[in-house]
Amino acid sequence: xxxxxxxxxxxxxxxxxxxxxxxxxxxxxxxxxxxxxxxxxxxxxxxxxxxxxxxxxxxxxxxxxxxxxxxxxxxxxxxxxxxxxxxxxxxxxxxxxxxxxxxxxxxxxxxxxxxxxxxxxxxxxxxxxxxxxxxxxx
Amino acid sequence: xxxxxxxxxxxxxxxxxxxxxxxxxxxxxxxxxxxxxxxxxxxxxxxxxxxxxxxxxxxxxxxxxxxxxxxxxxxxxxxxxxxxxxxxxxxxxxxxxxxxxxxxxxxxxxxxxxxxxxxxxxxxxxxxxxxxxxxxxxxxxxxxxxxxxxxxxxxxxxxxxxxxxxxxxxxxxxxxxxxxxxxxxxxxxxxxxxxxxxxxxxxxxxxxxxxxxxxxxxxxxxxxxxxxxxxxxxxxxxxxxxxxxxxxxxxxxxxxxxxxxxxxxxxxxxxxx
Numbered sequence: 295x296x297x298x299x300x301x302x303x304x305x306x307x308x309x310x311x312x313x314x315x316x317x318x319x320x321x322x323x324x325x326x327x328x329x330x331x332x333x334x335x336x337x338x339x340x341x342x343x344x345x346x347x348x349x350x351x352x353x354x355x356x357x358x359x360x361x362x363x364x365x366x367x368x369x370x371x372x373x374x375x376x377x378x379x380x381x382x383x384x385x386x387x388x389x390x391x392x393x394x395x396x397x398x399x400x401x402x403x404x405x406x407x408x409x410x411x412x413x414x415x416x417x418x419x420x421x422x423x424x425x426x427x428x429x430x431x432x
Numbered sequence: 433x434x435x436x437x438x439x440x441x442x443x444x445x446x447x448x449x450x451x452x453x454x455x456x457x458x459x460x461x462x463x464x465x466x467x468x469x470x471x472x473x474x475x476x477x478x479x480x481x482x483x484x485x486x487x488x489x490x491x492x493x494x495x496x497x498x499x500x501x502x503x504x505x506x507x508x509x510x511x512x513x514x515x516x517x518x519x520x521x522x523x524x525x526x527x528x529x530x531x532x533x534x535x536x537x538x539x540x541x542x543x544x545x546x547x548x549x550x551x552x553x554x555x556x557x558x559x560x561x562x563x564x565x566x567x568x569x570x571x572x573x574x575x576x577x578x579x580x581x582x583x584x585x586x587x588x589x590x591x592x593x594x595x596x597x598x599x600x601x602x603x604x605x606x607x608x609x610x611x612x613x614x615x616x617x618x619x620x621x622x623x624x625x626x627x628x629x630x631x632x633x634x635x636x637x638x639x640x641x642x643x644x645x646x647x648x649x650x651x652x653x654x655x656x657x658x659x660x661x662x663x664x665x666x667x668x669x670x671x672x673x674x675x676x677x678x679x680x681x682x683x684x685x686x687x688x689x690x691x692x693x694x695x696x697x698x699x700x701x702x703x704x705x
Contacts, residue, residue: 298602299487335541343616343622343637346633346634346637350633350634373695373696374692376449376696377677377701380701381641381644382641384673385637385640385666388666389587389590389633389666390583390584390586390588391583392583429583
């Protein structure tokens, strides 16, 4: 039987999470191949509109990864991300899109293992939720 | 009620407490905001039918009071303000659109009927000079029914509602707080020209999100909508959410900064999501 393989867009910041993903690769840690990473200079660059548009155009889930609070390369970039994503999730739930399709987490450059763990968890969660287009087009 | 307002406005103009009064003027059956400078003109000052007082002049995306204060920095301006107008003024002052110190308010409390018609939660300004304070309406049937719906039903509901949109930009144009110089709704990246209805839900999402921490619940967007989309529903819910998450209410305190532009140290988040 064919298992549903979700498409996940991961937005990672250049300084922590992207390096964390790199470390996971270099350390040869296994994680699901469902994510497509887009590197941003800071997670604060991410406009919520981009997340909605990703979901609308077929991404089953959106993962937003940044530096830990307090460790942002731009001092407070991720503070804004955190607030924006909180508001975004509320709007999504009112519009009828499951807010669990968006996840925000913090991964530092030294946390290759955590990166793999977050991606594995999130992929399994989205697999359970099913394809987004089914939800949106029903 | 209107006679009292005219009398008070005339008094302010005569004594020099205000050099000009911003209010609604009726001319040949039409209503528009107008800056009254002479006492004789005040016979045309009205407060009904309701019309947005704090219009944003679209080509320059600025408020009428912004121009006044720019050209006449020392002018004292009186504003005939209902509860929603006052909230809009506070929110505009917070975002550097005008200077509240040179503005005096003629606070007008709305009647019960007006409050019910707007489903307004706070139909009175802080300092009421005219009219009696009546309690606001705290529940909205559309909000309640939306919250009872499942995720699937909500999606269906909004798909139906938003597919009615004819992209007239009425909601944005009517909004006293939509004053960005570069509006995202006019950028091809987000809103494709010539597509009707606009992409669901991006077009409306942009407005929902951008107004999340500045919406004052005046309801002008919903009143302006020719297709009767219940836009205010989401703004009401978001106002509640922003209060819950950041302990912040738009249009209450000039000194309190908007939570989405500050850091977590300045405005912490109350609940973890």
